[in-house]
Amino acid sequence: MLYMKSRGDNKLKVEIKKLENINMLNDAMFKAVFRSVEARKMVATFLSRITGIEESILEKAEYQGGELVKNNIKEKGKVSDIIVKIQDDNKIILEMNQFVSNYIFEKNMSYAFTMFAETIPLRAKRYPYVYLINLDNFNKFKTKEGILHFKIRDEYGHIETEHYQSIHLILENIIDEKYNGDKEIKKTVEFLKKNNLEEMKKEYGSDEKYMAAVRRVEDLSTDPNFIGYYDEKEAIQQDLDDMWETGYDEGEKKGLEQGLTQGLKQGMKQGLERGAHEKQIEIAKNLIKKLDIKEVSEITGLSIEEVKKLS
Numbered sequence: 001m002l003y004m005k006s007r008g009d010n011k012l013k014v015e016i017k018k019l020e021n022i023n024m025l026n027d028a029m030f031k032a033v034f035r036s037v038e039a040r041k042m043v044a045t046f047l048s049r050i051t052g053i054e055e056s057i058l059e060k061a062e063y064q065g066g067e068l069v070k071n072n073i074k075e076k077g078k079v080s081d082i083i084v085k086i087q088d089d090n091k092i093i094l095e096m097n098q099f100v101s102n103y104i105f106e107k108n109m110s111y112a113f114t115m116f117a118e119t120i121p122l123r124a125k126r127y128p129y130v131y132l133i134n135l136d137n138f139n140k141f142k143t144k145e146g147i148l149h150f151k152i153r154d155e156y157g158h159i160e161t162e163h164y165q166s167i168h169l170i171l172e173n174i175i176d177e178k179y180n181g182d183k184e185i186k187k188t189v190e191f192l193k194k195n196n197l198e199e200m201k202k203e204y205g206s207d208e209k210y211m212a213a214v215r216r217v218e219d220l221s222t223d224p225n226f227i228g229y230y231d232e233k234e235a236i237q238q239d240l241d242d243m244w245e246t247g248y249d250e251g252e253k254k255g256l257e258q259g260l261t262q263g264l265k266q267g268m269k270q271g272l273e274r275g276a277h278e279k280q281i282e283i284a285k286n287l288i289k290k291l292d293i294k295e296v297s298e299i300t301g302l303s304i305e306e307v308k309k310l311s
Helices: 027-034 040-051 055-060 104-118 183-192 197-204 208-221 224-245 250-261 264-287 293-300 304-310
Strands: 002-007 010-015 062-068 078-085 091-097 130-136 147-151 164-170
Touching (some): 027 208, 027 224, 040 055, 091 104, 264 304, 293 304
Parallel strands (some): 091 130
Antiparallel strands (some): 062 078, 078 091
């Protein structure tokens, strides 16, 4: 892309780099668009259909980068893609998972549980809701469903708390013509799968809610500072994808595939139980500074003896 810039009597040709092929699933692009004011109505509708929270509340919410509080100075930074802060300390964590990688869900869940623990006020009579929404550009669960909901359950399968939900959107299933779910969710996912600006304009030209988001994409596509960040994220994500596809940590990959094939339900049950217990301990460590042992036990589901050991 060229434009003419005058300097006295001379005219200089200045080249401006422009993103020709746009990857909406790119970490940088996803965050820049979904956190923007321009895309707010589109995103609010999308999140409302998933969580049941009113659109008007989500439009007024605060959309931030996902830097989480560190427990100590040596701890590595914890970063989620987008954190939506709603009234009464309720939060939505959005994670774009473009490529499958080892422990990606465990990492996202760990951040969500950390935030859940940090937002519980001292001597609280009510607890905030935390929704972890994963947008999965792969089907690691080998499911035909478009949206999966997970809640914390005890060993008998009873739901322990309604205040935390982990939700997975399987993008390839949602855009499938057989998907019979929410049309607005499908429309937003289809928007995320677009990779050409002109196609976006043609597709959404009559829908101002989406065209506002398209204009944001257009602005970003010619912003030199953003393009540099975008290119960096593309390179990192491509490296991750290459490592997975070419056999990086092949033994662990093979074990995962076998586990999913042989005894999927039992394997998932054991994994979720183990993961849930570890997260309970993480929450307890945060809560024990604020609440007494009995209250920590009631909230986390750990026994009083286990909580005493942590203290």
